[in-house]
Structures are given as structure tokens and as C-alpha cells.
Amino acid sequence: MTPVLERRNLSDRVAERIKEYILDHGLKPGDRLPTEHALADRFGVSRISIREATKALAFIGIINAAPRRGLSVGQVNMHRVSEFLGFHLAINNYPPVQLIETRIVIETGGLPHAAKRMASQPELYERLCDLNGQLRVTKKLEAWIELDITFHRELLDASGLKPLVAFNDLLDLFFRRFRESVKKAEWAAGVEGHQRLIDALRDGELSLACDELREHIESHKNRV
Amino acid sequence: MTPVLERRNLSDRVAERIKEYILDHGLKPGDRLPTEHALADRFGVSRISIREATKALAFIGIINAAPRRGLSVGQVNMHRVSEFLGFHLAINNYPPVQLIETRIVIETGGLPHAAKRMASQPELYERLCDLNGQLRVTKKLEAWIELDITFHRELLDASGLKPLVAFNDLLDLFFRRFRESVKKAEWAAGVEGHQRLIDALRDGELSLACDELREHIESHKNRV
DNA sequence: ACTCCGCATATTGTCATACAATTAAACCCA
DNA sequence: TGGGTTTAATTGTATGACAATATGCGGAGT
Known part of the structure; x- marks a missing residue:
């Protein structure tokens, strides 16, 4: 579906798209995101790329990930x-x-x-x-x-x-x-x-x- | 080798270890790190975990990654x-x-x-x-x-x-x-x-x- | 001997697949 | 109706494979 984004690390682009998704849908901290599989389908990339993106975002607290609870928007952790x-x-x-x-x-x-x-x-x-x-x-x-x-x-x-x-x-x-x-x-x-x-x-x-x-x-x- | 660190995301722990590695070895921006495979061996984890960690670190610029050049220490990208x-x-x-x-x-x-x-x-x-x-x-x-x-x-x-x-x-x-x-x-x-x-x-x-x-x-x- | 071209190779980038671990929700039984 | 158990969904981690690409080496041509 997504007609091949530009160049750059795929996972970076995915991270960008996820941020856009959050803003476009007006999600607040605590709101849930689609599952990794759903995101992979939506963006037309493998789960690996989704994971690398979500890991990067989760690392600084933009999103949280928990088994079975899925991904959710986090409060950015100043610490x-x-x-x-x-x-x-x-x-x-x-x-x-x-x-x-x-x-x-x-x-x-x-x-x-x-x-x-x-x-x-x-x-x-x-x-x-x-x-x-x-x-x-x-x-x-x-x-x-x-x-x-x-x-x-x-x-x-x-x-x-x-x-x-x-x-x-x-x-x-x-x-x-x-x-x-x-x-x-x-x-x-x-x-x-x-x-x-x-x-x-x-x-x-x-x-x-x-x-x-x-x-x-x-x-x-x-x-x- | 590493006798099972504590709990927490493996990749988070790996990211921590990589930061320690950089500090312990006194690496400056531009200095090169071991390859992903070498790090995987060193920490006793799969390359996936290494990649998730390096992706997270690279996302904010702590390290840079380029094909064939490998991983290197970066300047944290203020932008x-x-x-x-x-x-x-x-x-x-x-x-x-x-x-x-x-x-x-x-x-x-x-x-x-x-x-x-x-x-x-x-x-x-x-x-x-x-x-x-x-x-x-x-x-x-x-x-x-x-x-x-x-x-x-x-x-x-x-x-x-x-x-x-x-x-x-x-x-x-x-x-x-x-x-x-x-x-x-x-x-x-x-x-x-x-x-x-x-x-x-x-x-x-x-x-x-x-x-x-x-x-x-x-x-x-x-x-x- | 020197230069330039090309190729082998090492390294990250990406993918498919599989299984483990965890837990939320559904379900069943008393 | 309530509580305990099973189930299923979701992330976490591992293995293996191939693609893309830049680097450095080596060989060929002059």
C-alpha cells in the first residue's frame, strides 16, 4: 500500500510514521496503538522493522510496550x-x-x-x-x-x-x-x-x- | 558467558552495556565499536537484541551505524x-x-x-x-x-x-x-x-x- | 613502477519463521 | 454469581538467510 517511502533507514521512517499516527489520531498517553503485526501490515514492512522502530521510541518513553497489553502511548520520560x-x-x-x-x-x-x-x-x-x-x-x-x-x-x-x-x-x-x-x-x-x-x-x-x-x-x- | 543479567528488556540491558563499554574504553565520537556479531558474542545474546539496542541508541545519535563501516560513537544529536x-x-x-x-x-x-x-x-x-x-x-x-x-x-x-x-x-x-x-x-x-x-x-x-x-x-x- | 579499474568480502539492513513468556480475557463449574 | 482455570493474543527472543553496499585489496594495463 505505502508506495515505498524515501531512502533512509526503514525503521527510522517507520518511527516517523508511528509518531504521525499518534498525532493524527490525537492519542494521549495511555492510549493503545495497533499491535506490531497490524503496524507491519499497515506500513507494508516486516515485524523486525516495526520492532526496531518501537524499541527506539520506547527507549525514550514515547511509547510503552508490554506483553499481552500491546503498545501504548507513553509519557515522555524526562529522566x-x-x-x-x-x-x-x-x-x-x-x-x-x-x-x-x-x-x-x-x-x-x-x-x-x-x-x-x-x-x-x-x-x-x-x-x-x-x-x-x-x-x-x-x-x-x-x-x-x-x-x-x-x-x-x-x-x-x-x-x-x-x-x-x-x-x-x-x-x-x-x-x-x-x-x-x-x-x-x-x-x-x-x-x-x-x-x-x-x-x-x-x-x-x-x-x-x-x-x-x-x-x-x-x-x-x-x-x- | 554473562550469567543472565537481571530482568527487564534484554535490549535495554544491552543498550546499558554498550554505553558502559563506550565509557569504560574511553571512546570518543567517531571511534569504532565492535561489529554486531562481535557484540552478540560478547554479551551472549542474539543479534536481534543487539540490533534493537543499537537502533535505540542510534535513534538519538549516541552511536552511528553504516553498512560496511560498522558502528561508531556519535555525538548526541541535539536536533x-x-x-x-x-x-x-x-x-x-x-x-x-x-x-x-x-x-x-x-x-x-x-x-x-x-x-x-x-x-x-x-x-x-x-x-x-x-x-x-x-x-x-x-x-x-x-x-x-x-x-x-x-x-x-x-x-x-x-x-x-x-x-x-x-x-x-x-x-x-x-x-x-x-x-x-x-x-x-x-x-x-x-x-x-x-x-x-x-x-x-x-x-x-x-x-x-x-x-x-x-x-x-x-x-x-x-x-x- | 605506477595508476586505475574491478572484484571479493565484511558489515549492516531487512525479511520469514518459530517458539517462549506473560497476562488479560473468556469460560466453565460449583 | 463468584472464583479458579484455560485459552488465546501479544510482545520477547532466537536462528538463519539473503540483499545492498562500501571498503580495501589485488590484478591488469600502460
Whole structure:
């Protein structure tokens, strides 16, 4: 039926067609797609090509595949994207200082929005305070790192700017290794820094909060 | 040989192993990988699984595949990722206001660094000035949009923060459609805004530059 | 000896087929 | 009607085969 598409990898073209199919039919995340066999018939290619295309799409979360449930539209997984981009950055070796500076831009950039929202939603402060409380009593390095990441993520999430959160997820890949060299004494300092930061945010002391956060992130500079 | 990895899609695990292989061997873009058969032997899986994994990786540009040349490490194709992020947007619809605010954060966040570098590298100013000059005399909308994107890219690039530039490239995808609704009268205003912005940057008037840029980007808000 | 043409060969691209694993749905029986 | 069991549909993985194609080697011609 399909009169031989152009050149290029067949599976790439198939992936393109599948995306078109989703958009043309107005499918939303969770909606189901035809089976692999049906798609193979529809596009006039073998199941192999369909699978290579769906695998590629599934890899980044555009679609999900499960035995017996078939294919369905997925929510694109930002974390997955972060992994790839992280890989990209890893092999390109961006200088750590640039990563740190970028992180400062992203995180402090979210603060004004977070402050605004916090003024009308006190539970944002509560949440961050609670997280920092957990951080304060955590003894194991690994758990501490996870919590620290969560704290920074929630802090940025409080800005309400989802794309910014996605970018931050990405940068986190690199900071994991920095975090692993954190010293015991620095934990406490970090926790106190967090506290001053969110208190300043709550009180509307925006520039103070920015300074605090910048200093907090810059402490990584010593370790590069 | 490999004693049955964990659960999960075999091809996902293979993709993971391939990424590890690249990192462990310190391969750079352009370096060649083993052939599909060799990888199949190495990982103890069939060629199908290797192909599904390599297809997924190739889809976003982590590796390249060509007949007779074999597999090689690629540069992650920002355009490819953008495409897929754009698809994400088409399905999930981030509120345009969030995108605009995110963009303001990214671009104004680069300004302090740009100002610092511009003080010691006057050619950065020259370059931007030249670009804006071209912008001033461009008559066709399409060319104007391309130039405008280039201007903003170079502006951010002047900050020296490559990761920030990468993020901005992602956001650009979303702004293309806004730009297409630009009115003739607004072109001129945009060009003058650019000029005031870079002049302020050159003069070290940082907060003035930030205000100018914020206002410039916020002008998109009217069009959503 | 040097150049250029052609061919063998290695590698990805695509296909057909088969079976395993899983699970959602249908069905049967009490 | 309810619950357990069977069935069937769908993805997951493997094997084998052939096509297409570019690369590098070798041979022929000058």
C-alpha cells in the first residue's frame, strides 16, 4: 500500500510514521496503538522493522510496550532524556566549572518563582523543611546524597517551572560524583545552608536566598 | 558467558552495556565499536537484541551505524532530542507561560557571565552587533527568524556556559512557532531591544541588560 | 613502477519463521 | 454469581538467510 517511502533507514521512517499516527489520531498517553503485526501490515514492512522502530521510541518513553497489553502511548520520560544528554555531556567533557555555574543559574533562577508561590502556599515551605529535617538526621552517605538530590529537586519544583526541573535532573548526573566526595563536616554545613535558604525564601528575602544557594553550590568548586 | 543479567528488556540491558563499554574504553565520537556479531558474542545474546539496542541508541545519535563501516560513537544529536521533546510537548502541553519563564531564567542567567567575558573580549560585542545589523536589514520573515535565533544563541554562547546553550537549543524548538506570529512592527522593536541589550552589556550595566532581555522575551506572552 | 579499474568480502539492513513468556480475557463449574 | 482455570493474543527472543553496499585489496594495463 505505502508506495515505498524515501531512502533512509526503514525503521527510522517507520518511527516517523508511528509518531504521525499518534498525532493524527490525537492519542494521549495511555492510549493503545495497533499491535506490531497490524503496524507491519499497515506500513507494508516486516515485524523486525516495526520492532526496531518501537524499541527506539520506547527507549525514550514515547511509547510503552508490554506483553499481552500491546503498545501504548507513553509519557515522555524526562529522566530518560536526562540520561542521554548526560551521556552526551559525559563524553564531551564539559569543564566541571561550567557545570557548576550552569547549575547556579538554573537553581537560583527558580528562586524568584518559588518565593512567589511560597507566599501563597505555605505547604511548600513545610515540605522543604521536612526534607531538610530528614537530611539532618541521616547518617549514611548514600541515603544522604539521595535526600540532598530530592531536596534540590523539590526546591526547584516549588518554582512551578517544569522544564527547569527537567534541566536540573540532567545536571544532577554530574553532581552525583561530586557529592560522593563530601566530608562529614560539610554535611552539617550543607544542612544549615539549606535551612537558611528556605527560611530566607519564606521571609521573602530573595537576594539573601540567592546568595545562600549560590554559595552552597559553589562549595563543590573546591572538589574539582 | 554473562550469567543472565537481571530482568527487564534484554535490549535495554544491552543498550546499558554498550554505553558502559563506550565509557569504560574511553571512546570518543567517531571511534569504532565492535561489529554486531562481535557484540552478540560478547554479551551472549542474539543479534536481534543487539540490533534493537543499537537502533535505540542510534535513534538519538549516541552511536552511528553504516553498512560496511560498522558502528561508531556519535555525538548526541541535539536536533533529534529536540524533535522528541517537541513531540512530548505536543502530547503533554506544557503551559507556554512556563516555557517563556524558563527561557527568561536561562537567558538572563547567562548575562552576568557574558558581561564579564565581554569586558575582556570586545569581539563578542562586535559579533553580536554585526548580527543585529543583519537583523535590521532583513526583509523576509523566515530569514529574520533564523537570524534572531542565531542572535540569541550567540548571546548565550558569550556566557561561555555550553550546557546553558544546549538547554536553550531545546527551548528554541518551542519558540519557533511563537516567532512565526511576529508582526512587522515588532521586528523593529525587537532589533532596538537587542541593541539596547548588548550596549548595556558592553557598558557593564548588568541589571539594565537583564531587564531589557526579560522584557524582550516577555513580549511573546501576548501571543499565547 | 605506477595508476586505475574491478572484484571479493565484511558489515549492516531487512525479511520469514518459530517458539517462549506473560497476562488479560473468556469460560466453565460449583 | 463468584472464583479458579484455560485459552488465546501479544510482545520477547532466537536462528538463519539473503540483499545492498562500501571498503580495501589485488590484478591488469600502460
